[in-house]
Structures are given as structure tokens and as C-alpha cells.
Amino acid sequence: MKRNLFSILALLATSTLVWINSPASATPSSYQESCNNISVFGNVLSANCSQVSGSFKKTSIVLHGIENINGTLKVTDPGKVSNYHFTCRHIRIRGNYLEAACNRINGTTMWTSVVLQGIENINGVLKYISSP
Known part of the structure; x- marks a missing residue:
């Protein structure tokens, strides 16, 4: 009985952590469907x-919430301007993914990517319509 209760509590804790790390209000970006010449410089996404x-x-938007966490790009705080570009290089856009080679704590570099969420083309202007 105790083992089953522990298993259930462990499952609930894991489920809660997954839910916390998956913003409910985030929607997949669709700007890439109506924009071209898409590029990124630092934490600024630009496109026609x-x-x-x-x-x-021609429009651009400052990316929000993306950080380098030990070599992995992650969305952490959508209220903050992204700071991944200070510890990542070879930053690029591939479809709806932001990709980069990011520094790890141990000094190595790791290729990583994150899906850009919540960015739309609103009549020629890139805007966040939901949290990243």
C-alpha cells in the first residue's frame, strides 16, 4: 500500500513539473507561413x-523568455527579454525553431533548439499573441 501511494505521489509530482514547464497560453508561431527572409541577430528576430x-x-521583434540553461535553450520567464545570445553562438532560425551552439557549465558547447511560440504576423508586423 505504501509503495503504491509513493508511486502515485511521484507521478503527480512529475506531472505537475511538466505542466509548470509547459506554458498553457503558448501557441505555436505561424509568422513563418507569411514571412520570408527570416533571420535572427542576437535576440532579435527579423523578417519581411x-x-x-x-x-x-520589414519587421522585427525582440524574443522573450529564452535562456541558455547549461547548454540547452529553454523558455523560462516569458516576461523577460531573452538572454541566450550572451552564451550561445551560430544562432539561426530553421522553420519555427531557434537553434544555437550554447555553452555548458563544464566549458563544452552543445547544439540545441527551442520552438518559437506565440509569434504572429499581424498585417506585416511581428507580434506576440500569447506567451512564448
């Missing part, structure tokens, strides 16, 4: 995005 009129407009 279509407007309702059919023309394209």
Missing part, C-alpha cells in the same frame, strides 16, 4: 512579412 494589401514590410 506580408500585409493585407499584399505588399511586404
Whole structure:
């Protein structure tokens, strides 16, 4: 009986941690479907995005909430400006993924990626419509 109770508590604790690390309000970004020439410099995402009129407009947005946690890109605090670029290099965008080679605590470098969430093209302007 005690073993079953412990197993259930362990499962609940793990489930709670997974839920905390998965923002409920985050939605997959779709800006890449209506933008081209997408690039990233530091923590600024830039692109040429279509407007309702059919023309394209150069736009950019500062990425929020992404940090380098021991060589892994993670969304931690959507209220903060991303700081991963201080400890990562070879930063690039591939589809809806931000990829980089990031420093680890032990001095090695590791390739990592994170899905960009909540960024949309609103009439030629990149905007967050939900938390990253």
C-alpha cells in the first residue's frame, strides 16, 4: 500500500513539473507561413512579412523568455527579454525553431533548439499573441 501511494505521489509530482514547464497560453508561431527572409541577430528576430494589401514590410521583434540553461535553450520567464545570445553562438532560425551552439557549465558547447511560440504576423508586423 505504501509503495503504491509513493508511486502515485511521484507521478503527480512529475506531472505537475511538466505542466509548470509547459506554458498553457503558448501557441505555436505561424509568422513563418507569411514571412520570408527570416533571420535572427542576437535576440532579435527579423523578417519581411506580408500585409493585407499584399505588399511586404520589414519587421522585427525582440524574443522573450529564452535562456541558455547549461547548454540547452529553454523558455523560462516569458516576461523577460531573452538572454541566450550572451552564451550561445551560430544562432539561426530553421522553420519555427531557434537553434544555437550554447555553452555548458563544464566549458563544452552543445547544439540545441527551442520552438518559437506565440509569434504572429499581424498585417506585416511581428507580434506576440500569447506567451512564448
